[in-house]
Amino acid sequence: MIDPRIEQEARRHYDPELPYHNFGHVQRTLADAERLLARYREQGIPVDEDVVRYALLFHDAGYREDHSALGYPSKEAYSAAIAREHLGRHGMPESFIEQVERAILATEHQARGETLEERIVRAADLYQLAADYEVFRENSERLRREAALLTGREQGDGEWRERVERIVGSYAAEDLDLGPWFRDRGTGDSFPELIRENLRRYLEELDGG
Numbered sequence: 001m002i003d004p005r006i007e008q009e010a011r012r013h014y015d016p017e018l019p020y021h022n023f024g025h026v027q028r029t030l031a032d033a034e035r036l037l038a039r040y041r042e043q044g045i046p047v048d049e050d051v052v053r054y055a056l057l058f059h060d061a062g063y064r065e066d067h068s069a070l071g072y073p074s075k076e077a078y079s080a081a082i083a084r085e086h087l088g089r090h091g092m093p094e095s096f097i098e099q100v101e102r103a104i105l106a107t108e109h110q111a112r113g114e115t116l117e118e119r120i121v122r123a124a125d126l127y128q129l130a131a132d133y134e135v136f137r138e139n140s141e142r143l144r145r146e147a148a149l150l151t152g153r154e155q156g157d158g159e160w161r162e163r164v165e166r167i168v169g170s171y172a173a174e175d176l177d178l179g180p181w182f183r184d185r186g187t188g189d190s191f192p193e194l195i196r197e198n199l200r201r202y203l204e205e206l207d208g209g
Contacts, residue, residue: 013061019142021063033124055103058083080104130194
């Protein structure tokens with residue numbers, strides 16, 4: 001389980017003014033991960049659960065910072081460095097820290113998790129894309145407000161539509177269906193199918209449908 005001291009340290013790296021990438025997002029991804037981990041436990045499939053938990057705890061740490069100015073190639077690389085700093089300070093083994101870093105990097109847009117832990121972290125981060133449509137819509141609007149906050153300008157409908165279609169569409173094309181628990185709505189649809197349906201409805205709204 002997560003050391004409460006490390007959790008408090010991680011929390012300080014999340015800006016509460018961000019509409020989406022705040023500590024509430026971390027708490028939701030951790031809750032989603034616990035559901036996934038429970039299913040693996042039930043099936044007797046070994047997973048290093050603490051790698052998953054600590055990777056998600058730090059996976060968006062420092063999100064509001066300018067990672068490029070700090071010398072990092074991506075926000076995820078910067079988050080991984082923050083995780084290394086804190087886990088190292090608390091005496092975590094080097095091999096464990098390296099696994100956490102790789103799992104955080106597995107949340108980059110074009111990344112593909114190699115280990116089961118990395119795939120679970122990526123799936124938990126993306127899990128709500130397949131949530132009920134109202135959750136998907138609210139998250140999308142939060143991200144739109146956040147994009148305006150970070151860039152200093154509003155995202156027009158056309159620009160935002162193109163961005164959502166490109167990014168969410170790429171996630172929907174991934175093979176992230178880690179098991180039957182992604183059929184939680186009772187529709188029989190797979191994880192990518194649920195994402196595609198949410199995306200279709202959201203784009204239709206943006207188009208005035």
